[in-house]
Amino acid sequence: MIIAIKHGAPKGEVERFAAALEKQGVKIHFSEGASQTVLGLVGDTTGIDEESLMAHHLVEKVIRVQEPYKRANRLFHPGDTRIDIPLPEGGLRSIGEGKLGIIAGPCSVESRDQIVSVAKAVKEAGAGFLRGGAFKPRTSPYSFQGLGCNGLDLLLAAKKETGLPIVTELMAIHQLEVFDEVDIIQIGARNMQNFTLLKELGRCRKPVLLKRGLASTITELLMAAEYIMAGGNSRIILCERGIRTFDSYTRNTLDLSAIPALKRHTHLPVIVDPSHATGLAWMVPSMAKAAIAAGADGVIVEVHNNPEEALCDGEQSITPDTFSTLMETLKKYAEFEGRSI
Amino acid sequence: MIIAIKHGAPKGEVERFAAALEKQGVKIHFSEGASQTVLGLVGDTTGIDEESLMAHHLVEKVIRVQEPYKRANRLFHPGDTRIDIPLPEGGLRSIGEGKLGIIAGPCSVESRDQIVSVAKAVKEAGAGFLRGGAFKPRTSPYSFQGLGCNGLDLLLAAKKETGLPIVTELMAIHQLEVFDEVDIIQIGARNMQNFTLLKELGRCRKPVLLKRGLASTITELLMAAEYIMAGGNSRIILCERGIRTFDSYTRNTLDLSAIPALKRHTHLPVIVDPSHATGLAWMVPSMAKAAIAAGADGVIVEVHNNPEEALCDGEQSITPDTFSTLMETLKKYAEFEGRSI
Amino acid sequence: MIIAIKHGAPKGEVERFAAALEKQGVKIHFSEGASQTVLGLVGDTTGIDEESLMAHHLVEKVIRVQEPYKRANRLFHPGDTRIDIPLPEGGLRSIGEGKLGIIAGPCSVESRDQIVSVAKAVKEAGAGFLRGGAFKPRTSPYSFQGLGCNGLDLLLAAKKETGLPIVTELMAIHQLEVFDEVDIIQIGARNMQNFTLLKELGRCRKPVLLKRGLASTITELLMAAEYIMAGGNSRIILCERGIRTFDSYTRNTLDLSAIPALKRHTHLPVIVDPSHATGLAWMVPSMAKAAIAAGADGVIVEVHNNPEEALCDGEQSITPDTFSTLMETLKKYAEFEGRSI
Amino acid sequence: MIIAIKHGAPKGEVERFAAALEKQGVKIHFSEGASQTVLGLVGDTTGIDEESLMAHHLVEKVIRVQEPYKRANRLFHPGDTRIDIPLPEGGLRSIGEGKLGIIAGPCSVESRDQIVSVAKAVKEAGAGFLRGGAFKPRTSPYSFQGLGCNGLDLLLAAKKETGLPIVTELMAIHQLEVFDEVDIIQIGARNMQNFTLLKELGRCRKPVLLKRGLASTITELLMAAEYIMAGGNSRIILCERGIRTFDSYTRNTLDLSAIPALKRHTHLPVIVDPSHATGLAWMVPSMAKAAIAAGADGVIVEVHNNPEEALCDGEQSITPDTFSTLMETLKKYAEFEGRSI
DSSP states (O other), X not given: OEXXXXXXXXXXXXXXXXXXXXXXXXXEEEEXXXXXXXXXXESOOTTSOHHXXXXXXXXXXXXXXXXXXXXXXXXXXXXXXXXXXXXXXXXXXXXXXXBOEEEEEOSBOOOHHHHHHHXXXXXXXXXXXXXXXXXXXXXXXXXXXXXXXXXXXXXXXXXXXXXXXEEEEOOSGGGGGGOTTOSEEEEOGGGTTOHHHHHHHHXXXXXXXXXOOTTOXXXXXXXXXXXXXXXXXXXXXXXXXXXXXXXXXXXXXOOTTHHHHHHHHBSSOEEEOHHHHHOOGGGHHHHXXXXXXXXXXXXXXXXXXXXXXOSSOGGGOBOHHHXXXXXXXXXXXXXXXXXXX | OEEEEOTTOOHHHHHHHHHHHHTTTOEEEEEEOSSOEEEEEESOOTTSOHHHHHHSTTEEEEEOOSOSOSTTBGGGOOSOOOEEEEOTTSSEEEEBTTBOEEEEEOSBOOOHXXXXXXXXXXXXXXXXXXXXXXXXXXXXXXXOOOOTHHHHHHHHHHHHHHOOOEEEEOOSXXXXXXXXXXXXXXXXXXXXXXXXXXXHHHHSOSOEEEEOOTTOOHHHHHHHHHHHHHTTOOOEEEXXXXXXXXXXXXXXXXOTXXXXXXXXXXXXXXXXXXXXXXXXGGGHHHHHHHHHHTTOSEEEEEBOSOGGGOSSOGGGOBOHHHHHHHHHHHHHHHHHTTOBO | OEEEEOTTOOHHHHHHHHHHHHTTTOEEEEEEOSSOEEEEEESOOTTSOXXXXXXXXXXXXXXXXXXXXXXXXXXXXXXXXXXXXXXXXXXXEEEBTTBOEEEEEOSBOOOHHHHHHHHHHHHHHTOSEEEOBSSOOOSSTTSOOOOTHHHHHHHHHHHHHHOOOEEEEOOSGGGGGGOTTOSEEEEOGGGTTOHHHHHHHHHSOSOEEEEOOTTOOHHHHHHHHHHHHXXXXXXXXXXXXOBOOSOOXXXXXXXXXXXXXXXXXXXXXXXXXXXXXXXXXXXXXXXXXXXXXXXXXXXXXXXXXXXXXXXXXXGGOBOHHHHHHHHHHHHHHHHHTTOBO | OEEEEOTTOOHHHHHHHHHHHHTTTOEEXXXXXXXXXXXXXXXXXXXXXXXXXXXXXXXXXXXXXXXXXXXXXXXXXXXXXXXXXXXXXXXXXXXXXXXXXXXXXXXXXXXXXXXXXXHHHHHHHTOSEEEOBSSOOOSSTXXXXXXXXXXXXXXXXXXXXXXXXXXXXXXXXXXXXXXXXXXXXXXXXXXXXXXHHHHHHHHSOSOEEEEOOTTOXXXXXXXXXXXXXXXXXXXXXXEEOOBOOSOOSSSSBOOTTHHHHHHHHBSSOEEEOHHHHHOOGGGHHHHHXXXXXXXXXXXXXXXXXXXXXXXXXXXXOBOHHHHHHHHHHHHHHHHHTTOBO
């Protein structure tokens, strides 16, 4: 971290300020120029608060050279992290380090027939995981809020029938007790900075699919992962799902540049959700392909056997047929990039 | 709600679609034009999901004429809502319906001396409420996370000494049990769509200060209030605190047009947080004045007796002296607009 | 276009309003519901101003069903438009309708040696067009503004040596007189809504590469194209080059969903500029691949033989070697999608 | 300017890099720390290109301490600039340095009767300047484009009848020849970075009302002013008119924090356009009041005697009656802040 001191600051004050900083566990390299004094902070600066520094009357500007995350940082963990999920019939299904995770299923679990038939269809097409919402975050209190625990039971039934590991969203800490047989816990965009929840996830031992908040920067997403990792759980899959911008053609703006950015700074796997990002079923295949071409470690896609009757988000769900065609292409793309599904 | 049907849709299908909609409790007015068939939905459409409609293959476009919120809607509650908070010494302090709420205090509670001295200073200057963070949402797990329950005790001590009702942030449901003597529960921007938490607040009987999310629309803020109101708690104060935009000069972009917008659509009081919005102490007075000029029902301002030593967000805190000068101006502004502090 | 009339509007007034609208050349279909009167406008509504309608005291809401552009609209021109550029040695080079346009070269033309050597290198690697800035739009009046007419001469020299058609930016109408031998006129993001310039381009007969403005919607980009087409020039290539969002990791946020969106609504070819969008050379290859995977008709990429010494935007330029490797991959992607470079 | 060098960079290379920088007219202060080498650039760095520096392989980060603008910078011109406009009957009307400029009139000039009657009404209410569009930038080529030169003649007729100086938009350089009797040349948001036009305005001697672009930062707006000032014309009035954000309740998001930000960094007067920013007539009075409360040097407001029949932007125009009431309030606000209209 580098601190530019204001022009004309009294030398004694700057020295007292530097001494106070050293008490926070860093060493200060003092560099006095003709018109600019600069302090270089050497050591672990992750605990030093830039905003507090900025408030100081001696400080002109602060630049952080070191990133504020450690455990999520590729610098200290150069190899890719691979998340392995045990399969009911034995063996593992993996995401990361060259293995693409393809997660598919309906927005909401609606009935046993629905979830089992979609599960069979996406498995047949080659998906590795089944997704489906039991607890649903909805903008309106008057909208369908998901089947809750019953939905979870139906998901487990589908897992039993197909052998597909399941991914479903957790909205509150107290729901953890019913998530025992869930394979990957999804944390939605709106909870990405629910810090109490993140800390709790640090204590559990399940993989977490952490979605980027609608207005979160790359660094904020990595800091959210760091919250979980600081608690001891490193099994995190990051998910780009669109950010909020002025453009309202798509529901959100899918930020595919987040893939190379994240892959450069972290060892965690990164997947993409083209369904929620765009909100438009006809756009899902091209954005899924672009995600893999850009280096994503997988996609999570909404598939519904009857999108028009879906209880939520039907507009963004593709049919099993479209999904099957898409899978054919994604397999070739993966191969093309030296990876496998 | 008006649904434009796609050109060339078969009449029979449209009729079946309309019949299915009527089962959701609305009446359909069928209007067939030369080139465009339009369905008008009459009745309570708050439970009807626009996105599901948009997914239907017969549907070209959907416009919602009626707003999706009821309890928060000024249409059904034309008069202003006033939030009354009982004072320790008896009597009430109010926000709304012409009464401005001025909430001031430090970002974080740091020590008994600090919170009591700031409380005395802001009371002296004319503030009506004391704010102070005990549980702090911080981007980094390595930053100071607040004093927690001890911080709450210190706030209550300051309340005892000054008689100022206190406002402090709740981050998780389980903290509710220690919020008994808190006067107004603050819900931060990052929790605005923590729906589980909102539902729980609907069950409690304390006033809630609900901050607008960084990327939330006016309607989403009102829907968050509606979540709380649907549970039976109507004592909500809305707070504009800046939105995230491309402009990074200020920490967020204070959207003062949200004040007239909210006041038009809801009867709930609306206040402004110029400290978090701008992140710059020197900008707080002008933005606080502008907020009152634009019709806000109050402001929440960070005041610290030693901003440079603050454990968080010092950069945005003004000193008690600056606050005192600001209060003089705000009082005149309030008077000028026929309101009072 | 559908107009929802305010509840309780006097019938006579609505009829007079409808009659006034009919004078603008549309037919009105009048639909009176129990609680909602709706007017359907039939005919060509491109000349009808939504904002004026919205100002009318009888009007509740307006929805445009028909898009406001005609000549750029795929509805009236279902097949893809292909832009053919004659080559100096005879024959044509095309963009669109399955032919990918690969445009490469330095940000600025700096010297004869520089532009000729880059031209040779990108031609060797398989680029179809040479780009290079002679007139440069720079944020600061004190930055290098490009070599101007001399730069243009050097570009033409490089065209002569390599046979590559050239693409360069036009900043003002009066420069048109020296653009005689330029093959494709580039209009930068900042001039996308320079309507006087767009009208003038409608009168010329050269292909125009029209870049999306930093804060322009899909519809605004198409309306800018419509300005040129309304003047009689239909040879337009659209270019997505990043939009301005809250996220500052990349210079702008590349909006790849614009590709399927544009391809759905217009017959014009759509290319992508990953260099300006991201501002980061190391991100260019993955974003270029993603663009082609998403269906783009080409890319425009900055290539510099010595990025560190570039007079502008070196940070985003890749070397000829990297470009050559990228081209190998893009060719395979193109082939895979049934297209060719 | 401070340049952080990458860890482990060879000393010889860093020295050669520093020597090359010195050739650009700055002195380098070399500071070698244990883990970080930092170069401090002393002297005039306005001509040094940050992006080029960032591209260099030795460079980790760059911070600009000095702002990139000189002539617009308050640092070198601490006092406020006042723009004086001579009145037809003799004397001056001023904006800045405590004098508020109130500019009012219709979006478009439509007829002699319209512009003269609005001019009389706004003068009567206390406006200091008449605005009205003759050349109109319209998103659609099929929308009314303004009366052009005829509109200019009608504006001049209204000036003659009322004595109000006129403000009207210039869209292209060639229109300058008919702007002889225009008092203030308005440059619209879409032309804020039309650098060729800005350079030309630097050569003319008329005051320029420069509107902030929809996606322009504070620094970019000041750099646009710097373009004009670099040419020798310092009579510039800056105008905040809303930025494009995710929020679409208002047409744009009025960024009132831009007022204190600009007033801190520049000596030029700053006014606000609440009509274009919000697009909603009913919001204009509260936003105009907030602008003055926040320290603006004036407002530019759309007033139309018959908003519902306006040929453009009627939705955002207030009536002469509303304007007259607003003026009463603004006068009190101005007086209160020690300024005058």
